[in-house]
Each structure stands twice: as structure tokens, then as C-alpha cells.
Amino acid sequence: MFEEKYLKYKKKYLNLKKINISGGGFDINKQKILDEINDEKNDAYEILKEADVSFRNDKEVVLAAIEKSEGLALEFASDELKSDIEVVKTAIQQDVDGGGGRFMYASEDLKKDFDLVMFAIQHSQNIDIQEHPLRFVSEEFKNNPEIVLASVEANHQVIPFASETIKKIIKIYRIYKDIRI
Secondary structure, eight states, X not given: OHHHXXXXXXXXXXXXXXXXXXXXXXXXXXXXXXXHHHOTTSOHHHHHHHSOHHHHTOHHHHHHHHHHTTTGGGGGSOHHHHXXXXXXXXXXXXXXXXXXXXXXXXXXXXXXXXXXXXXXHHTOTTSOGGGOGGGGSOHHHHTOHHHHHHHHHHOGGGGGGSOHHHHHHHHHHHHHHHHHO
């Protein structure tokens, strides 16, 4: 029974993969995938995962999938949309577990955007340490005291992701603190 349901589910999404947008306008095919994404019975993450590349580059389709998948669908968005700050922020905000984890799917350029990094850190309270934004930022940001401080305040377990310079400063502070007490 499970295998039968799985095969039916797989077939449905493989058929969606064959759908393509014709022309540049909003046509019935785009409407069909939006309807599938918005259908409560469907998994928007899987729909975007199996969708044609043209849908992965359609901002409206991707945003709909992101909103229905708690931000997870950002993983399957096109590189262009992973570079769109609105799309990435929406994914971060939709994550009920603390959206900083969705930051890992942002483009390398956006991972260098100070405001977006701080936004992701502010939304990273309850995420797995391996998904923390500090893990995915540039060395420059791993050495930025403001970013590291915000990260550590949200979750002290992220210290290993800080730069060696910052870790030395933390070590010095701990020694100083122990001496003063």
C-alpha cells in the first residue's frame, strides 16, 4: 500500500516536471503549478524540487513554494533567485525552527551582505548548530566582532565558526575573567 501511494505521488510530481512555461506571460501551466503548490495536500518543497528549471527561476512560483515549505524550497530556487534578497529573507522568515538555517542556500554574494547576515543571525535562535549562519559567511565576517557577538548571543555553541583571531580574543577574555574572580 505504501509503495503504491509513493509511486502515485512520484508520478504526479514527474508529470509536473514536464510542465513548462510557454512565452513570458502567466499561462495555464504556471497556474497549474501554483495550484499544486497551494494545495494543502501537496508538499511544496517536493514540487519545486521536481519542477522544470523555468519554474525554479519564476519568482512568484518560488515564493509560493518557500511560503508553503517553511523556507526549505529555497534550496531548489535558481541561482538568480538565491541572489534575490527578498526571496532569501522570505525563506529565513518562513522557517519556524529559526530561519537562520535557510541562509545556507543564499548566493555567495548575499552571504557577504552585512545586513542580511545580521538578519539571518537574528532569526537563528532554535536552529541546529550546523545550520547557523556564522558557519556560511566569509572569513571577513567570521572576524567581524559585531557579527560574532550577535551569533554568540544567539547561541554560544557557534564559537568554533568564528575566526582564529576572535577565538583567541575569547580565550584571553576567559583567562582574564578567571584571574579577576
